[in-house]
Amino acid sequence: MSATNGQSxxxxxxxxxSVDDAEILxxxxxxxxxxxxxxxxxxNGSGKSTLANALMxxxxxxxxxxxxHFKGHDVLxxxxxERARLGLFLAFQYxxxxxxxxxxxxxxxxxxxxxxxxxxxxxxxxxxxxxxQMLRMDPKFASRYLNDGFSGGEKKRNEILQLAVLEPELxxxxxxxSGLDIDALRIVADGVNRLRGSELGVLVITHYQRLLNYIxxxxxxxxxxxxxxxxxxxxxxxxxxxxxYERFAASAASEET
Amino acid sequence: MAVKDIDQVGLDTYKxxxxxxxxxxxxxxxxxxxxxxxxxxxxxxxxxxxLDFRLEALRQFERKPMPTWGADLSRIDFDDIHxxxxxxxxxxxxxxxxxxxxxxxxxxxGIPEAERKFLAGVxxxxxxEVVYHSIRDDLEEQGVIFLDMxxxxxxxxxxxxxxxxxxxxxxxxxxxxxxxxxxxxGSFVYVPEGVRVEIPLQAYFRINAENMxxxxxxxxxxxxxxxxxxxEGCTAPVYATDSLHSAVVEIIVKEGGRCRYTTxxxxxxxxxxxxxxxxxxxxxxxxxxxxxxxxxxxxxxYPAVYLMEPGAHGEVLSIAFAGEDQHQDxxxxxxxxxxxxxxxxxxxxxxxKGGRTAYRGYVQVMPEAERCRSNxxxxxxxxxxxxxxxTYPYMDIEESDVAIQHEAxxxxxxxxxxxxxxSRGLTQEQAMAMVVSGFIEPIVKELPMEYAxxxxxxxxxxxxxxxx
Numbered sequence: 001m002s003a004t005n006g007q008s009x010x011x012x013x014x015x016x017x018s019v020d021d022a023e024i025l026x027x028x029x030x031x032x033x034x035x036x037x038x039x040x041x042x043x044n045g046s047g048k049s050t051l052a053n054a055l056m057x058x059x060x061x062x063x064x065x066x067x068x069h070f071k072g073h074d075v076l077x078x079x080x081x082e083r084a085r086l087g088l089f090l091a092f093q094y095x096x097x098x099x100x101x102x103x104x105x106x107x108x109x110x111x112x113x114x115x116x117x118x119x120x121x122x123x124x125x126x127x128x129x130x131x132x133q134m135l136r137m138d139p140k141f142a143s144r145y146l147n148d149g150f151s152g153g154e155k156k157r158n159e160i161l162q163l164a165v166l167e168p169e170l171x172x173x174x175x176x177x178s179g180l181d182i183d184a185l186r187i188v189a190d191g192v193n194r195l196r197g198s199e200l201g202v203l204v205i206t207h208y209q210r211l212l213n214y215i216x217x218x219x220x221x222x223x224x225x226x227x228x229x230x231x232x233x234x235x236x237x238x239x240x241x242x243x244x245y246e247r248f249a250a251s252a253a254s255e256e257t
Numbered sequence: 258m259a260v261k262d263i264d265q266v267g268l269d270t271y272k273x274x275x276x277x278x279x280x281x282x283x284x285x286x287x288x289x290x291x292x293x294x295x296x297x298x299x300x301x302x303x304x305x306x307x308l309d310f311r312l313e314a315l316r317q318f319e320r321k322p323m324p325t326w327g328a329d330l331s332r333i334d335f336d337d338i339h340x341x342x343x344x345x346x347x348x349x350x351x352x353x354x355x356x357x358x359x360x361x362x363x364x365x366x367g368i369p370e371a372e373r374k375f376l377a378g379v380x381x382x383x384x385x386e387v388v389y390h391s392i393r394d395d396l397e398e399q400g401v402i403f404l405d406m407x408x409x410x411x412x413x414x415x416x417x418x419x420x421x422x423x424x425x426x427x428x429x430x431x432x433x434x435x436x437x438x439x440x441x442x443g444s445f446v447y448v449p450e451g452v453r454v455e456i457p458l459q460a461y462f463r464i465n466a467e468n469m470x471x472x473x474x475x476x477x478x479x480x481x482x483x484x485x486x487x488x489e490g491c492t493a494p495v496y497a498t499d500s501l502h503s504a505v506v507e508i509i510v511k512e513g514g515r516c517r518y519t520t521x522x523x524x525x526x527x528x529x530x531x532x533x534x535x536x537x538x539x540x541x542x543x544x545x546x547x548x549x550x551x552x553x554x555x556x557x558x559y560p561a562v563y564l565m566e567p568g569a570h571g572e573v574l575s576i577a578f579a580g581e582d583q584h585q586d587x588x589x590x591x592x593x594x595x596x597x598x599x600x601x602x603x604x605x606x607x608x609x610k611g612g613r614t615a616y617r618g619y620v621q622v623m624p625e626a627e628r629c630r631s632n633x634x635x636x637x638x639x640x641x642x643x644x645x646x647x648t649y650p651y652m653d654i655e656e657s658d659v660a661i662q663h664e665a666x667x668x669x670x671x672x673x674x675x676x677x678x679x680s681r682g683l684t685q686e687q688a689m690a691m692v693v694s695g696f697i698e699p700i701v702k703e704l705p706m707e708y709a710x711x712x713x714x715x716x717x718x719x720x721x722x723x724x725x
Contacts, residue, residue, distance in 0.1 A: 058676050096674045097674075101692075
């Protein structure tokens, strides 16, 4: 399958984002079509997580210029929860802990926020157990407090569980692979691949090519220093693995001057 | 306790702020005097010893200074209060016999519905008098007594005389003295030896009149091996002027008995709520206070357990919620008067919009009360930077062979938590309410389900409009 041949679901144009007055994103342009999987790769500090947080509307990330459209809506005009209800999803690198709130009750409320009419308790239970089974999770997990005392791997798996239950149209996976052992990585990737289809678009943010062995991207983008410096097919990820980011960093720097 | 008629309700997010135009049968003139006290006692046709008790209490009240610690009470004007308002002449045992306008209040508060669904008995107090009272026949047949305090005094004078004022003497503190002088209504509960009342008894307290003082008086006696769960709820209309609620609750739990007393206090924010609650627990007895303070302008309340004999156990689970112009000074008191007694205090407070909460606790271990254990945990959650929380943990330990623990935390709702929940589609208010309900979950899960649902619903109401 080739690049953005479908209608673009997420369209980012010349996005500039600052945190505490320091500009981190310096003109990002990126398109993700419906049902496509894109990988965003880059070294530490290149701005990948900033992009993820800014797309979801984190209040600490200040958008100074550029445009983001999702399903034709001007995303930058929307609050975080409105973006979510529109079908945007972020699997967090460091999910927040919410003591005292059970995974199941949280997820039911989140699902209801996305729906026109409330899902019945029984129907929700079936749905949740089904998705947990797919991700090979212990049913007891549903009655634990949200991320409270979870291991790193449990947190990541919980993010994918939420993705599976909420069925967004575009999911951003922010370094979902970090902190996962190879078995957990396979299960998570498996889950994403099952959800992947005609509807779900995915933006996979990662340092390493490792995850892309399991989630095969349609497109790969390289981010250096707050800009996308190169885009290509999946072979670009393999090249990065072999050559490192040095070459791109150098060309980004020369572009600067 | 579902609210049925949302349109009728009052200001801001307080849903119980409506009032009804009732023409009371009797309203005492404003202000406190010996003649007011005598008139209350005369109207109730009380025995002489009770009048003496009241008059002695009035003298104690007049002698005692206002407390100089805790919340600011300077706005209470004792001369601007009606101390006794009798809304109707007689008490009903069926809702059909309650006057329509008063019944409609309790309908709006969902009390008859709750009674049908999950209560073993209900008392409903309207201003100074209990207007409705019932108990399930099977409990009555087992000898359980659940009456309003005035009827208790009339029908079981010997029992009342034996215990009344023994746990909280009429000069215990200024507001207990005030209550002792002008008390009216409240509950009298007696559970015979070995009888377990498995579903809750509930009393519902409603202030309707303006400038009203409500002074209910409750006495609960749990005989050896018996069990009872008593629940009280409180609401009031929103007025421009202040009202005073000053209750006294005395509880005696005998050998191996257990009593749980749950309060969901949701007074309107013009009520001064100054309550004295104390229990004595004898050998192997358990006393549990579950104390939820959501409403009122000012609350000062520190439920106490005196652990009198070995094996006695006391617990206080306390939730305080302070919003704009509210000061919740709540806590607990545990007195270990015997060896091998244990106590547990868990306090959770939430402050927002400049509201102020305090945990004020007192744990005392008397000499030779060996091998006592006490665990105190108090956690405060601040919703914004304007709000405040204080902790005043007093300990008075006169025995070395004891295990006492105290832990206190203060936390804030973090932007990361809100962002995380909102990224899943929850509105900011829903997200905030979810963090708060998680924070109090350890206490809410101790409530019967109906009350847990009610508590979470009240928290959601409280959180409405709390953002920005």
